[in-house]
Amino acid sequence: MWQLRLLGKLILVLLGASTWALTLSIPEENSIQPTHSSSGPCHVVEPTEIVCRGMQSLEEVSSNIPEELRAQVTKLTLENAVQGVWTRDDLVKLPSLHTVVFNHSYFSEWELPTRPDAPSLSRLILEDCWNNDTLKTSKMRSTLSLTTETLAGLGGLEEFHIIDCYVLDLNLSTIETVKPLQLLNIVGGGLNCTKDKLWMLEWMDEGRANITNTTKCFVVSSGEMTLFSTRYSFNDHQFLLCMKYVKETERDCPSQCQCNVQGFKESQYPIIHLLCERVGLTQLPEVIPRCTTRMQFGWNNITDINTLFTNKNYRRMDSILLNNNQISYINGDLFYNYIKGRPLDVYINLANNKLTTLPIKEINRIYDEARKTSQFYPTFNLADNPWNCDNCSFLPEFQKLVYYQSTMIPDYHDIRCPSDSEHHPKERLILIDVESQCSPGPPLLSLIDILNITLALLLLLLIINFLHNFYQYRRHGKLPWIIIRMPFC
Structure with missing residues (x-):
């Protein structure tokens, strides 16, 4: 019997404890504090932070904030703001304000303030903002131009955060009129990767900028996108990686030349063009950007091209333009070693030089091996050279090469003998009757x-x-x- 009484008391104790815990978990009605006020387009997130939606001017903001809170507001977030002209003059009723955030908004121009009591903004955050409706990226995203006119009224900023925006232009000269910007922070989104943004790398080295690896390059187009502009470009590649190659290319570009990073042909290697035409070069430069893929050295006075075959910076060439120079000799062994095992096609323009012969044996060997292993074939332009058409140890093999590899020699119709040739002045190579010239005559004695x-x-x-x-x-x-x-x- 006493066991039953003990069990009953235990049940009553447990029920009392659970009731007490439930009472503690339900606050009194008067203890519930609202986290924000939702009256009108603006609401209070914290006593010092206001969020407003759909604003067309900052003057509307002040009129929608309770007067007793205005002096405390330090952060203003504008969501879905529409096109308008902004000025700090409209923020005089918010004297403590130092941070403004635009979220998913049209970011238009900031005019210079005229009132001395306009608050000095020290922190600006743009998240998913734009102001170009006509300029689109390859994925049809609207872009953001931050020019001197757009940022004219924001001088004195200490921090500028750009999050998930696609920035076409970025000029911070007006922001730094009062004092240098301490931090430029770019997270995600994309940038139009051009040479005029190399200063960002310098700022990163100085600790004044932070750009995430998720920030990509993008291609801008006002019309139809082409395959080259999207596939063979910086499009969707890391901004920092692209700018690294741009910076390196600028550093290693020969002083007489122009160097340009076009984009990426493969995932890890850029397309770099080196233009050195009509600059009086007598030899190939030893130092060029290490990933150069296209070199244009036409109309110079180059005589020796061994550097092309021996310098590792020339290894990734797929277009070699050496037309209109003074080249008279090509080393067959060096040429063969340069071509074999290349991961890329190569086009070599040797038109209008001083070549009288070619390393036919090595070239034929390259084509033979390429056919057997399905490797890449070199392509040549050879017209307007003084070929030795009177040399029967060279002419027959040269004609066979041109005839059988005509698809690899686009200008084969224009390969002619020189005007001072003894047997075939100015005659097209493929039309020469080589047998009549070079076949052995009848024996002296029958x-x-x-x-x-x-x-x-x-x-x-x-x-x-x-x-x-x-x-x-x-x-x-x-x-x-x-x-x-x-x-x-």
Whole structure:
């Protein structure tokens, strides 16, 4: 019986404890504090932070904030703001304000303030903002231009945060009119990757900028996108990686030349063009951007191109333009070693030089190996060179090369002999009758001639022998040796 009474008391204790815990978990009605006020387009997140939606001017903001809170507000967030012109003059009723955030908004121009009591903003945050409706990225995103006119009224900022925006132009000169910007923070989004943004890398080195690896480059187009502008460009590649190559290219570009990073042809290697035409070069530069893919050295005075074959900075070339120079010789072994095992096609323009011969043996070897292994074929332009059409040790093989590899030599119709050629002045190579010029002529002596000469020599020997024997018999009475030993009956 006492066990039942003990169990009942235990149940009552447990029920009392649970009721007490439930009472503690439900606050009194008067203890519930609202986290924000939702009256009108603006609401209070914290006593010092206000969020407003759909604003067209900052003057509207002040009129929608309770008067007793205005002096405390330090942060203002504008969501879905529409096009308008902003000025700090409209913020005089918020004297403590130092941070403004635009979220998913049209960010238009900030005019210079005219009132001395306008608050000094020290922190600006743009998240998913734009102000270009006509300029789109390759993925049809609207872009953001932050020009001197757009930022004119924001001088004195200490921090500028740009989050998930696609920035077309970024000029901070007006922001730094009062004092230098301490931090530029770019998170996500994208940038139009051009040379005029190299200063961002310098700011990062100085600790004044932070750009995340998720920030990409983008391609801008006002019309139809082309395959080259999207695939072979900086599009969707890391901004920091692209700018690294741009900076390196600027550093290693020869002083006489122009260097330009076009984008990426492969995921890890950029497309770099090196333009050095008509600058009086007599030799190839030793230092060029290490990933250069296209070199244009036409209309110079270059005579030796061994640097092309031996310098590692030239290894990734896929277009080599050396037309209109003074090149007269190509080392066959160096050329073969340069071409074999290349991961890329290569086009070599050697038109209008001083070439009289080519390393035919090595070139044929390259084509033979390429056919067997499905490797890449080199392509040549060879017109307007003084080819030695009078040399029968070169001409037949050269004509065969041009004829059988005509798809690899686009200007084969224009390859001609020089005007001072003995046999074929200005004649097209593929039309030359090489056999008539270089085939061996008839032999000096035919077989019948050799036989006749042999018989004549034998007859002459017989006559000489007869005369010798006759002389011996008349003078000494001596018969010939063969008669003495002949048997007689």
